[in-house]
Amino acid sequence: MRTDLAVIGAGPAGLAAALAAAARGLHVTLVDAAPEPGGQFHRQPAAGLRAEHPPHHRRRTWTRLRDGLAASSVRVLAEHHVWCVERETDGTTVHALLGPEQEEPAEVRATAVLLATGGYETVLPFPGWTLPGVLTAGGAQAMLKGGLVVPGRTAVVAGTGPLLLPVATGLASAGVSVAALVESADPRRLARHAGA
Ligand SMILES: Cc1cc2nc3c(=O)[nH]c(=O)nc-3n(C[C@H](O)[C@H](O)[C@H](O)COP(=O)(O)OP(=O)(O)OC[C@H]3O[C@@H](n4cnc5c(N)ncnc54)[C@H](O)[C@@H]3O)c2cc1C
Incomplete structure (x- = not known):
């Protein structure tokens, strides 16, 4: 699969970037390991829970991003775990593994790649941090x-x-x-x- 821009990460940053690039005429592919776009901030309840009102803040922002994505030309590849980005003479290849088992390989060839893979919590160990009931x-x-x-x-x-x-x-x-x-x-x- 070939694209102008591969955006890795469908959190708020990746969604905004993908929509902005698509609005300017680029063919954009949005790749994310999660089953649904949204990232940490707009994380959705698991589908099986059938929750009507996800308990997250900035609901209007999420609705705007979600509806914007549905109306856009952005191709969304969910459950694609990117493990390697390879530079080649005529572009870049994004290598991913599909699904929860991460067994089936998939490739996206892109002219440019934008990394929007988010941040991580820094956890400093302290006495008792592994006890039941202690979590980040x-x-x-x-x-x-x-x-x-x-x-x-x-x-x-x-x-x-x-x-x-x-x-x-x-x-x-x-x-x-x-x-x-x-x-x-x-x-x-x-x-x-x-x-x-
Ligand atoms: C566990 C956690 C919970 C948080 N909860 C909140 C919160 O409730 N409110 C708040 O204000 N801030 C929260 N934050 C802070 C959060 O980082 C920002 O609010 C915001 O989500 C950052 O947006 P982002 O688009 O940069 O990254 P993220 O929202 O983190 O999105 C990054 C996306 O990249 C995808 N990704 C990462 N690596 C790969 C890969 N190798 N292959 C494919 N996809 C990949 C992830 O699946 C994710 O969807 C949280 C952070 C963490 C770590």
Whole structure:
């Protein structure tokens, strides 16, 4: 399969980039390992749950991206796990493995490749971090959004950065009692994001 631009990652960044490039006339292929576009921010509940109202914020932004994608010429390749991008004389080949088992190979040949594969949580080990009931903030958020499950009845949300806020509010609105929100950096940094 040949394309002008292969965008790897269908989170907010990759979706916006793919739509912008397609609107300017490029043939765009959007490749993502997940079954649905959305990335971490717009992660959708698993299809089998048949949830009508995914519990994520910025619903209007998601609707705009989702509808924009459906109306666009962007070709979406879901459940394509990219494992290698190879530079060649006449372009670039994106190598992926298909489906949850990641067994069947697939290739996308592109003139240009845009990486929008997102960020990762940095987890600093501390005594007790492997105990049952201890999980990362992003992990709790993924469970809540993707599985519609909460990690317990009471939670302490601890770490640093603005992700703590949507995690704490997401847990609280799902019925979890948030006993404390613990920010290790200067609390004024966190306060800057309080409005959002
Ligand atoms: C676990 C977790 C949960 C988060 N939850 C929130 C939240 O609730 N609210 C918030 O504001 N921020 C959250 N964040 C921060 C998040 O990174 C940003 O809000 C936002 O989603 C970043 O957008 P993005 O498009 O750059 O990347 P992402 O949204 O991370 O999207 C990257 C996409 O790239 C795909 N991808 C990555 N590697 C490959 C590969 N090799 N092959 C194919 N596809 C690949 C992924 O499947 C994903 O869909 C979370 C971060 C993490 C790690």
